[in-house]
Amino acid sequence: MNTLHSEPTAPAFGRLLQKKLQPDDYMLLVHLFEEISVLALHHLIPEALLFDAFAFDLYWDELREDVLALRAETGNEKFCENFEIAAERAREYRTDRPPKLRWKHGDGPDDPPGGLGVRPPAPEPHDAPAPPAPVGSKET
16 A cells, blocks of 8 residues: 555545545546555455545545546446446445444444443552542441
8 A cells, every 4th residue: 555655646645635636646546546446356455454444435436527537438338447346345334334433432322333442441550559449338
């Protein structure tokens, strides 16, 4: 994934995230996402890892019109088909898994199990004072 964060794709990827794409960015990014999608669809990259780290469905939404126009212009219906398939799978992944930070805040009783959960207490240091006895106990 270093490819997304180095030249020449890093500036285009940054503009995609800001929704400020320039004309030369579109084809650079769709080809990159097509290549990454091929790896995921052939199980060379775990889909869960890819979809948890990147919003392929949202990237497709931003680039779809340009891909569809180029398909129509060239007659190549296969152009970026793997990216389109991966985007649909990413959309399903996003629907099935709410944001992790929502679980942290505990929005309600319908929250799915899992998430960050309650952090277990840290072990007491060996030289720590004994914790105070509960109010109303025989020790107070």
